[in-house]
Amino acid sequence: MDYTTIRYEVDQAIATITFNRPEKMNTLDTLMKNELFDAFDRVDTDDAVRVVVVTGAGKAFCAGADISGGPDGFFDPEGGSIRKPDGSLDYASPAARDTGGELGLRIFALKKPIIGAINGAAVGVGVTMTLPMDIRLASENARFGFVFTRRGIVPECASTWFLPRVVGISKALQWCYSGEVFPAAEALAGGLVSQVVPAEELLPAAYAIARGIADNTAPVSIALTRQMMWRGLGLDDPMEAHKIESRSVLSRTLSADAKEGVASFLEKRPAVFPLKVSEDMPDFFPWWTERPYG
Numbered sequence: 001m002d003y004t005t006i007r008y009e010v011d012q013a014i015a016t017i018t019f020n021r022p023e024k025m026n027t028l029d030t031l032m033k034n035e036l037f038d039a040f041d042r043v044d045t046d047d048a049v050r051v052v053v054v055t056g057a058g059k060a061f062c063a064g065a066d067i068s069g070g071p072d073g074f075f076d077p078e079g080g081s082i083r084k085p086d087g088s089l090d091y092a093s094p095a096a097r098d099t100g101g102e103l104g105l106r107i108f109a110l111k112k113p114i115i116g117a118i119n120g121a122a123v124g125v126g127v128t129m130t131l132p133m134d135i136r137l138a139s140e141n142a143r144f145g146f147v148f149t150r151r152g153i154v155p156e157c158a159s160t161w162f163l164p165r166v167v168g169i170s171k172a173l174q175w176c177y178s179g180e181v182f183p184a185a186e187a188l189a190g191g192l193v194s195q196v197v198p199a200e201e202l203l204p205a206a207y208a209i210a211r212g213i214a215d216n217t218a219p220v221s222i223a224l225t226r227q228m229m230w231r232g233l234g235l236d237d238p239m240e241a242h243k244i245e246s247r248s249v250l251s252r253t254l255s256a257d258a259k260e261g262v263a264s265f266l267e268k269r270p271a272v273f274p275l276k277v278s279e280d281m282p283d284f285f286p287w288w289t290e291r292p293y294g
Contacts, residue, residue, distance in 0.1 A: 005032040007057070008039050013050040013214040014207060015043055015112075022058025027066035028125050033103055044111050047276045050214035050222075052110070053206045054133065055117040061142065064124030065100065100125040100157035108132040108158070108230060111223040111277050113213055117206040118142045119199065123181060127192075128157035131166055134226065135209060138184040138193040139202045150179035165233050167191045218257040218273040220280055224248050231288050244287055251282040 007018040017039050019026035043049050056062055080095040090096060107114060107129065116130040118138045123145040130136050138144075146163075148155050155163070155176055163172040171190045175182070184196045197205050213222065228248065232241050252258055257273045264271035 001035065001038045003035045003039070005029070006035050006039060008042070010046070010049055012211075013048060014210045015039075015046075015049045015052045017052060017054045019054075019056040019060075019062050022056075022060070024066060024068075025060040025063035025121060026056045026058070026126070027063050027068075028100070028103075028129075029066040030099070033099055036103060037106055040106055040110060045278055047219070047278050049112060050219060051210035052112055052114040053117055053203070053210055054114065054130075055203065055206070056119050058120070059141075060120040060126075061116075061118045061122040062126030062129070063121045064126050064147070098156045100128060103129055104132050104157040104159070104162070111226065111281075112219075113210075113222060113226060115206050115210055117202050118144075118184075118193065119202055121145075121181075123147055124151075125157050128155065128159035128163070131157070131159055131162035132230070136193040137195045137197065137202060137206050137209075138187055139199040140184055140196055141199050142184040142187070142193075142196075143181050144175075144184075144187050144192065145179065145181035146176045147179045147181065149177065216271070218261065218271070218275065219277045220255070220257060220273075220275045220282075221252060223277050223281065224252070224285070227286070227288075247282070247284050247287070251284070255280075 003020075005019070005021050007016070007020050009016045009018075017036070019032070021027065021029075021032065040052075043052050080093055082090055082093055082095045084090045103125075113135075114133045116133040116136040118130065118136060120139065120141055121143050122130060123143070124147055127144050127146060146155060146159070163176070166172075167175075167190050175190070184193065187193045188196045195205060228241075228244055232244075235241055255275060257275045260271050260273055
């Protein structure tokens with residue numbers, strides 16, 4: 001796919017996805033959503049990509065959904081009708097799905113680490129889509145807003161699941177109740193981002209984290225760890241985590257990656273892990289399809 005609303009670049013194992021509608025404050029429309037899905041599919045199938053960094057072109061990161069055409073901008077016009085023949089709402093229609101939520105769930109399913117480098121305004125879906133990202137850094141110029149109640153709607157992008165887990169229920173409710181736009185310093189204090197840096201240092205800081213992951217870790221171990229951590233948030237008991245960890249520890253300990261990890265440590269050299277995410281995930285992956293907690 002040729003992209004018109006995003007840029008996709010890979011350099012030294014790091015993929016950079018840049019929202020590229022600066023004239024529209026990088027607002028999310030159907031075309032951008034589809035292009036992001038394609039880009040994330042490329043990330044997952046390309047073993048040359050180890051880490052993803054997401055940022056925005058121009059002054060904004062993403063200023064929310066493109067609702068320049070009215071409230072219908074919250075829905076995918078290609079999904080069909082949101083009404084039954086009698087005119088009542090059809091909640092089961094594919095067209096009734098929250099498009100931001102579809103994007104958030106796709107990010108959640110990634111096998112590669114993803115870092116949000118939030119350079120400017122991140123409002124509405126522009127902030128909620130960052131919640132399933134693993135690490136969020138912000139420029140001093142960044143602004144955040146869970147503005148849904150001020151637009152007469154409610155939080156989306158599965159953020160009612162993600163946000164309380166990221167920042168705690170009280171802070172999540174405070175930000176969503178008020179709908180206020182707040183600065184990067186408040187995002188840092190509330191745990192939404194892990195660092196706030198000057199604008200010119202944002203991408204170097206994100207790439208430094210990405211470089212450390214790409215150069216020193218086993219891709220299959222990273223893919224497993226990412227899903228173990230995120231999906232573990234929904235488990236009912238630590239025994240469930242123990243079951244998955246036991247499978248993972250067993251399979252990894254007997255793998256060629258573990259042999260290389262130990263050998264490189266003893267020989268005091270960088271590791272060259274042989275296994276690939278595209279081919280060598282263990283046979284119990286994806287384990288969450290076995291029961292409803294996934």
